[in-house]
């Protein structure tokens with residue numbers, strides 16, 4: 001008796017589902033073999049850039065094999081199921097306590113914190129705590145609460161614009177300039193008033209990687225308090241820097257050593273070294289997180305406080321963070337971050353050595369740096385053309401305009417992460433050198449079709 005051959009045996013790329021264009025907007029009426037569906041998904045994503053060569057992102061693109069095992073054995077866990085996964089909940093608790101200590105909370109047992117899906121959610125929680133505390137104080141004093149504002153640099157990451165938009169807070173941007181490349185306390189008194197819910201200080205400005213001098217901002221706010229009585233708190237957006245400064249610049253005072261710093265957020269998935277999907281926020285003292293923002297979920301027959309925008313989210317990332325804290329320890333994190341910084345400085349020195357460029361900064365804060373074309377170097381090409389040339393070789397190195405008031409300046413930026421080895425960096429430098437030589441050899445201007453798009457990383 002003969003049977004028709006299983007489609008498993010049909011020649012490659014001729015099986016049902018493979019020899020046709022996969023539907024784009026409609027769920028297909030029939031399913032396909034798992035291997036076929038997988039083939040299509042993997043083939044379609046071949047067209048993505050290579051994550052390891054993506055020097056635009058701050059987010060981890062490499063973890064070791066043991067981490068992958070931790071991931072595979074836990075990707076079914078929902079972080080919100082605290083009653084069902086009490087150990088995962090306890091590990092989350094351990095992790096933010098570790099961070100409270102890392103960030104020099106005077107008493108980590110009196111701090112409060114949580115994991116989030118990333119820095120954006122963590123920043124929003126920090127902003128919400130500011131807003132609610134300000135409202136409570138204003139109501140208690142019989143004052144108007146209709147016009148809260150938040151003061152920050154014009155170079156904040158887009159999550160702060162979203163926070164202000166979504167939660168009805170007026171954003172007050174202090175413009176950065178050639179003299180004041182970051183928010184540094186200069187002129188702060190003209191921006192804050194009785195409706196200011198807080199000031200955001202960024203440890204690792206997204207555009208350039210530079211630290212904002214949190215201690216100088218705190219000192220400026222101390223002066224303002226002396227003059228006006230206004231006691232304005234700081235949230236440190238340490239998306240990148242809060243996982244670099246404790247290891248590479250331990251003497252820099254930016255964290256809970258400053259009493260005015262009420263809360264700090266970071267991305268576990270950036271220099272926390274975990275794959276995407278993890279952020280953290282910690283308040284110096286429990287009192288800075290208004291109780292009426294906190295919800296309770298059931299936990300071991302009791303109740304566990306949660307403060308989050310999401311309900312369900314992956315628990316695996318939290319376990320990966322714990323894995324890394326144990327695997328690397330303080331010394332391991334220091335060594336990994338130092339290596340990234342060495343690579344960043346090697347690259348920035350190499351780029352500064354090319355006639356065409358001038359550095360904006362050199363990667364000595366977080367391992368991120370930006371550069372621009374020297375004035376008058378060429379009329380034939382821009383950094384957008386260099387970006388395109390590098391992309392042809394697989395390297396993703398974004399060029400973009402600086403924020404408001406400096407938008408006429410275009411910079412290009414490299415984010416060095418664990419996984420960009422010195423050896424790969426040498427190849428990148430060779431590629432940049434060769435492409436600059438190619439562009440410099442042009443005898444007429446390249447067409448310019450790059451919209452001045454805002455940069456949202």
Ligand SMILES: Cc1ncc(COP(=O)(O)O)c(C=O)c1O
Nearest residue numbers: 118119120157206237239267457
């Ligand atoms: C300073 C800063 N804050 C917030 C964010 C948003 O972080 P996430 O992507 O983790 O939401 C970023 C992302 O690059 C950032 O650089």
